[in-house]
Amino acid sequence: MIVKHSMMEERRTGPSSFSLFFHSKKLYKGLGLLLVFLFFLLPVLRLIWLSFVKEGSLTLHYYAEVLKEQATWVTVQNTLVIVLGSTFLALFLGVMFAWVVAYVHIRGKRAMQLFIFLPFVIPSYITTLAWTQFFGGSGPVAAVLSWLPGDLQVPNLYSIGGILLLLGLSHYPLVYLFTVNVFRKIPRDLEEAAATSGLSKKQALRKVVLPLALPGIASGGLIAFLSNLDNFGIPAFLGTPANIRVLSTYIYEQVVGFGPEAFSRAAVLSVMLGGIALMGTVLQWMILRRSRVTETVRSDSSPRIFLEPVKQKLLEGALWTFLLMTSLMPLVAMGALSLISAYGVPFTFENLSFKNYEHVFFTDSKPLAALSNSLQLALVTVAICLVLGTVFAYLRFKSPGWSTRAAELFMTIPYALPGTVFALCMIFMWMEPVPGWNPGIYGTVWILFISYATRFLVLQIRGSYTAFLQIDPSMDEAARTSGARGWVKWRKILLPLLFPGILGGALLVFLMALTELTVSSLLWSSGSETVGVVIFGYEQAGYSTYSTAFSTVLVLGILLGGSLFMIFGKLWDRKVLKAK
Amino acid sequence: MGQKGVEGKMIEVIGVSKDYGSFPALQNVDLEIKKGEFIAVLGPSGCGKTTLLKLLAGFMGPTAGSIVMNDSMVASAKRVVPPEKRNIGMVFQSFALWPHMTVADHIKFPLRHHPNSRKDSKRAMSLRINETLALVGLDSFAERFPAELSGGQKQRVALARAIAPLPNVLLMDEPFSALDVELRMEMRKEIQKLHRETQASIVFVTHDQSEALAIADKIVVMNKGKIEQIAPPELIYTRPETEFVATFVGKCNVVKGHWQDGRFVPAIDSKSSWPDLGVAEHFKKKGLYPVRPEQVRLSLSTGTETQGRITYVQYQGHEIHYTVEAGVETWTVHEPISSPRFQVGDAVEISLKSAPKPEKDLVFS
Numbered sequence: 001m002i003v004k005h006s007m008m009e010e011r012r013t014g015p016s017s018f019s020l021f022f023h024s025k026k027l028y029k030g031l032g033l034l035l036v037f038l039f040f041l042l043p044v045l046r047l048i049w050l051s052f053v054k055e056g057s058l059t060l061h062y063y064a065e066v067l068k069e070q071a072t073w074v075t076v077q078n079t080l081v082i083v084l085g086s087t088f089l090a091l092f093l094g095v096m097f098a099w100v101v102a103y104v105h106i107r108g109k110r111a112m113q114l115f116i117f118l119p120f121v122i123p124s125y126i127t128t129l130a131w132t133q134f135f136g137g138s139g140p141v142a143a144v145l146s147w148l149p150g151d152l153q154v155p156n157l158y159s160i161g162g163i164l165l166l167l168g169l170s171h172y173p174l175v176y177l178f179t180v181n182v183f184r185k186i187p188r189d190l191e192e193a194a195a196t197s198g199l200s201k202k203q204a205l206r207k208v209v210l211p212l213a214l215p216g217i218a219s220g221g222l223i224a225f226l227s228n229l230d231n232f233g234i235p236a237f238l239g240t241p242a243n244i245r246v247l248s249t250y251i252y253e254q255v256v257g258f259g260p261e262a263f264s265r266a267a268v269l270s271v272m273l274g275g276i277a278l279m280g281t282v283l284q285w286m287i288l289r290r291s292r293v294t295e296t297v298r299s300d301s302s303p304r305i306f307l308e309p310v311k312q313k314l315l316e317g318a319l320w321t322f323l324l325m326t327s328l329m330p331l332v333a334m335g336a337l338s339l340i341s342a343y344g345v346p347f348t349f350e351n352l353s354f355k356n357y358e359h360v361f362f363t364d365s366k367p368l369a370a371l372s373n374s375l376q377l378a379l380v381t382v383a384i385c386l387v388l389g390t391v392f393a394y395l396r397f398k399s400p401g402w403s404t405r406a407a408e409l410f411m412t413i414p415y416a417l418p419g420t421v422f423a424l425c426m427i428f429m430w431m432e433p434v435p436g437w438n439p440g441i442y443g444t445v446w447i448l449f450i451s452y453a454t455r456f457l458v459l460q461i462r463g464s465y466t467a468f469l470q471i472d473p474s475m476d477e478a479a480r481t482s483g484a485r486g487w488v489k490w491r492k493i494l495l496p497l498l499f500p501g502i503l504g505g506a507l508l509v510f511l512m513a514l515t516e517l518t519v520s521s522l523l524w525s526s527g528s529e530t531v532g533v534v535i536f537g538y539e540q541a542g543y544s545t546y547s548t549a550f551s552t553v554l555v556l557g558i559l560l561g562g563s564l565f566m567i568f569g570k571l572w573d574r575k576v577l578k579a580k
Numbered sequence: 581m582g583q584k585g586v587e588g589k590m591i592e593v594i595g596v597s598k599d600y601g602s603f604p605a606l607q608n609v610d611l612e613i614k615k616g617e618f619i620a621v622l623g624p625s626g627c628g629k630t631t632l633l634k635l636l637a638g639f640m641g642p643t644a645g646s647i648v649m650n651d652s653m654v655a656s657a658k659r660v661v662p663p664e665k666r667n668i669g670m671v672f673q674s675f676a677l678w679p680h681m682t683v684a685d686h687i688k689f690p691l692r693h694h695p696n697s698r699k700d701s702k703r704a705m706s707l708r709i710n711e712t713l714a715l716v717g718l719d720s721f722a723e724r725f726p727a728e729l730s731g732g733q734k735q736r737v738a739l740a741r742a743i744a745p746l747p748n749v750l751l752m753d754e755p756f757s758a759l760d761v762e763l764r765m766e767m768r769k770e771i772q773k774l775h776r777e778t779q780a781s782i783v784f785v786t787h788d789q790s791e792a793l794a795i796a797d798k799i800v801v802m803n804k805g806k807i808e809q810i811a812p813p814e815l816i817y818t819r820p821e822t823e824f825v826a827t828f829v830g831k832c833n834v835v836k837g838h839w840q841d842g843r844f845v846p847a848i849d850s851k852s853s854w855p856d857l858g859v860a861e862h863f864k865k866k867g868l869y870p871v872r873p874e875q876v877r878l879s880l881s882t883g884t885e886t887q888g889r890i891t892y893v894q895y896q897g898h899e900i901h902y903t904v905e906a907g908v909e910t911w912t913v914h915e916p917i918s919s920p921r922f923q924v925g926d927a928v929e930i931s932l933k934s935a936p937k938p939e940k941d942l943v944f945s
Contacts (some may be wrong), residue, residue: 392820474676480663481637481751482741483694489664492689496680 029403034104039454040410043429044417050428051267062261066268071245076272079246082164082235083228083276090224095217097319100182101176105303106316109517119329120173121558123515124550125233128166128332129539132157132237133337133548138347140333158242166234169326171227175220176568182216183209184299191304201305213286222284229277232518233532237539247273248518251420255427255522263427270421277418298472331555337431338548340378356549359462369527369551370534375446377530378513382454385509387451389460390502414455420519426451426523445528451519456509463505467498501574507565589651590615590748591636597647598631605631607805608645615748618775618782620796622789624828629785630753637670637751638663638817650748667696669780671752675734677726686741687712693746698778708744715777716740716770732763739770742776752778753783768795789829793817801825817890818872819820821860826870833876833911838867848907849886854932856898871932873914878902878928880920885929890922906930 032089054061066072095114101109105118119127135141135157156162186209210217235246245253247269254266257277307315339352360367392411397406413421413473430450469495479493517532524533531554538547593611597604604627621629635642636649641660645699646653654661659716669690670679672719677686687709691697695709713719726734736902741749752771756764772795777784786792792799793813801808801816805887807817820826823834841843843853846869854869863870881887902913902922911930922928 472674474672474674474678475635475678477639477663477671477674478672478738478741479676479689480639481666481668482690483664483696483745484689485664485693488693493678497678 033403036407036410039450040413044413045424046106046428047267047421047425048349051271053262062141062264062268064219065261066265070502071250072269073249075245075400076248078160078244079273079276080227082167082246083225085164086167086171086228087221087225087367089164089230090172090175091217091221093168093172094177094220094224095179095213097172098176098179098183100315100319102180102301104305104312104315105306106312107318107322112319112323115323116176117168120177121511122331122555123233123517123532123563124166124170124231125237125331125517125535126334126515126555127170127533128237130542130548134330136337138337138340138345138467140329143347150456158238160244163235163238163244163246166238167228170231170234173223173229175217176289177201178220178223179213179216181299182213184301186212188304189299217283218287222280225280226277226416226418229273229280230518231352232419232521233536236521236536247276248418249422251424252522255327255420255424263424266424267312267428270418270424273418277416299465318344324470325415331552334548335552337554338545340545340551342545356545359554360546360549360553364546366529366534366537367531370529372529374514374531377448378510380449381456381513382506383512384453385460386506388504389457389505390464390498393461393464393468396465404438408458408461411454412458413459414451415458420522422455423451423519423522425455426519442523445525447523448520448528448530451523452513452516455513455519458524459509459512460502460505463508464498464502466506467501469478469502471497489572500569503565503569507561511561515531515554515558584772588614588718590617590649591783592648593632593636594648596632596635596636596642596647596770598628598640599643604805606635606642606868608843609805609807611800611807611810613781613783614766616779616781617797618797619784619800620792620798621783621785621800621802622792622829623802624787629787629802630803632802633753633783633785636749637668639667656816664693664912665695667747668749668751669694669745669747671735671738671742671750671755673754673756673757675726675738677734679726682715682723682725683718683737683740686737687744690741690745692745692878696747699852712740712744715743715774716745726785732767735759735763735767736770739774742772746778746780748780750778750782752782754786756787757788771795793829799829801829803828804934811835814815819858820870821862823863823868823870826863830870830872831912832870832872833908834863835869835871835911836867837869839864844869846886848895848909852886852931857932871911874899874900875914875933876911876913877931878904878913878915878919878922879931881927881929887929888928888930890924890926890928893922893924904928904930908911910923 049064052058052060084565100106101112106112133139135154137154139154142154145154155520157166170349190212191204191206194208195201199207231339232248232252235244235249236252237250239245251269251273254262254269259265259578306312338356339354340347341351341353342357345351392404392407398407404485414425417425426447427442431448432438433441440451475493475497476489479489484493516530517536520530520533521536524530531550536549538544538550589612591613591762593609596606596609598606598759609628609632621632635647635655636641636654638660640659641655644657646657649653650667654666657765660693673715678689679763681689688705689706691708709722710719711908713722716739717738718733721729721733723749726737729737735758738755742752756767759767762768768791769786773781784796785796793816796813798810799813800810801824809821810892811819811821817830818834824832835846835848836842837844837848839845842852842856844856844859845853857875860863867875878888879885886906886907888904888911890902891905892901892903894901899916900921902915904911904913913930
């Protein structure tokens with residue numbers, strides 16, 4: 001009877017309201033696409049436009065000028081050497097670890113995975129700081145080398161090799177992340193079929209496993225390439241003292257140099273940087289085009305290769321040594337050295353004190369203000385991204401048409417762009433959103449809010465979208481046939497199931513926004529310093545002891561937050577989802 | 581606009597078509613389901629049966645045509661009443677249990693929100709929960725979570741959730757296909773019991789012909805987005821009206837030949853002629869005769885009847901399956917174990933057994 005009644009009601013309001021709804025749906029779609037265009041695509045277009053305009057007329061003047069300079073070509077060459085080298089390093093480490101974790105029988109894979117991800121959650125400029133301490137004059141490496149016979153020198157991190165090494169170590173977790181599941185999804189049968197066809201294990205790896213893993217390896221390689229190109233912290237910390245420039249730091253120098261043509265020159269360099277990024281993407285596309293993607297199969301995480309006990313122990317030992325040396329030891333060294341009272345004094349008990357911490361948190365007012373700024377920025381960014389990202393992910397999931405696909409592509413641009421380029425886009429867009437009108441966004445904390453929300457939105461979209469993909473459509477359908485309307489269905493069925501996935505995305509956004517350096521280093525203004533900007537400032541002013549103290553506190557905070565999240569996730573799975 | 585329904589009609593599907601892009605999943609389907617009727621929709625995968633079910637549930641709308649449920653129009657090309665506003669219950673192939681809710685919560689949920697029972701008092705609700713749990717035999721599992729249940733128990737919870745608000749229509753999308761064979765047999769009885777007790781109209785989608793024959797009042801056979809035949813199980817089995825129904829449901833050998841004076845002369849042996857044991861007009865027009873495997877009798881060759889040669893023998897326990905080559909045709913023959921045995925290569929004679937039941941006894945409902 002109720003059915004009939006509601007039907008009557010619907011009939012009374014008739015087709016007019018329905019067509020109105022239909023029209024407004026189209027209207028919303030158009031409005032949404034317009035907003036996406038304004039916030040995500042237009043800034044980039046304005047940047048490109050500005051590199052071609054001088055005093056209101058089209059010109060190639062800036063290009064000619066920038067390309068004539070020797071410094072530009074040295075920078076481009078440095079960039080290419082460093083980025084390609086570090087990408088190969090990241091690919092080698094990432095693919096090797098992924099292969100071992102996916103296929104070989106070793107103990108403690110979970111713990112190993114945590115250590116692989118460590119350089120990923122710790123911002124790269126803090127990792128760099130830790131490494132400079134690790135390899136520094138009073139660090140453990142120098143101490144060990146001085147014990148050894150021969151006149152061994154500590155390798156100099158302030159060099160192209162040092163930048164390359166740290167970029168590779170910071171970004172191999174990305175390659176690992178992209179390839180480990182690809183390896184696991186390659187059906188065991190295919191290897192067995194290769195073996196029964198007479199191929200040795202090595203031949204099977206070369207002829208069957210690696211070609212099948214190529215799409216994953218290529219995607220991981222592209223992400224590592226783009227991240228290496230984008231990275232600002234490592235070349236800024238290590239390259240600046242040694243006068244080594246890459247494109248991202250060179251653009252930064254142009255913008256903060258405030259020359260008369262600074263912005264236009266920076267725009268030209270940004271277009272060049274964007275061009276290199278595009279070449280990487282095209283290369284990946286060409287590799288992927290040739291490979292046939294196999295249909296998705298269940299991932300198989302039980303080991304396929306069993307080593308003799310001795311060999312297994314050796315391998316485990318080697319892997320753990322590498323992981324501890326590269327991810328944990330530098331952080332420990334940094335923590336320890338943050339306790340010495342002055343830069344350069346030996347690490348002895350008399351020289352230990354909390355003086356640096358006292359300065360950072362009590363004498364100097366900036367670090368606490370920056371921490372509060374960064375926390376606010378991160379929280380607001382998470383809140384905005386959580387709502388907008390999840391709503392968009394739902395639209396994308398429910399109506400996967402051209403409009404949502406295009407919108408997602410546009411929203412990826414701010415994240416895919418190198419940070420310095422993106423910051424420049426934001427300056428051009430928000431200094432005068434409409435030519436001739438300056439609402440005072442640039443130069444205040446507002447531009448940071450806008451930038452972070454646009455840059456990190458896509459991370460939340462991916463997280464929420466994955467969460468949507470993981471729940472079976474029948475969950476939603478069962479709720480509807482049980483009579484649950486909109487809000488009830490969300491509150492009681494969908495949100496509890498989606499929560500862990502959405503929260504994972506939100507945590508990533510939070511972490512990225514909290515420790516962000518590249519964008520804020522160009523967009524900060526007095527009073528709106530972020531954590532990254534303060535550490536960068538200390539480092540540039542030569543106060544290494546202060547920056548290490550502040551960084552140590554941050555690392556401890558991140559690790560604490562991370563473990564809380566993991567514990568919470570486990571509890572949620574057990575208590576709410578009743579997973580075994 | 582809603583049409584005035586004839587008494588006893590629960591669902592009327594009128595000229596419904598559904599296209600996915602350029603692919604026609606359903607083509608001009610007409611179907612009528614009476615109050616309390618148990619309908620099985622049978623067909624191979626991709627025949628459109630799940631599409632039909634989704635249209636009945638309201639998860640999507642038809643491209644053309646309309647659906648009337650309980651005397652009110654619920655779907656047309658222009659407007660669709662969503663599932664939460666229809667008086668239905670649904671059981672899913674994958675159970676679709678909510679991992680964060682107990683068994684009792686699963687039953688309480690539709691009692692709270694379903695349009696048919698939203699006004700129940702708290703006391704009435706807990707009574708109804710216990711009643712429903714008892715009906716599916718899960719009394720002692722009320723506080724368990726889905727992860728703590730076996731496959732059969734999960735499907736019982738899914739059934740209980742669907743029937744709890746006493747909907748007029750129960751939709752079931754291959755509900756047993758995720759269960760093993762023995763459980764499936766048990767659940768068939770369970771469904772028949774629930775049908776007796778709830779008096780709801782049931783639309784049961786399956787690709788398993790023995791399941792459809794066993795439980796339904798009426799079977800709708802579908803193929804390539806069209807309905808091939810609608811009839812009670814015994815008629816579907818013994819009086820197929822199209823080649824598809826004959827081969828899909830009855831596993832018939834469709835023999836070529838011609839009809840002469842009410843008798844059939846097979847092309848492979850023009851000397852014999854077979855009596856009309858209730859062959860549909862469609863076959864007569866095309867010069868065909870559908871012969872079910874168990875309708876054939878094999879005997880040692882004497883040279884008088886149609887000749888054949890055994891090419892495969894498969895022992896099945898309760899019967900023996902022979903493959904017989906007769907001229908250009910290959911026949912499947914099922915013989916009881918009590919009948920004489922043959923070996924591969926034996927020359928045999930093929931003849932028809934008489935009809936198991938006279939036609940007048942079959943055409944009942």
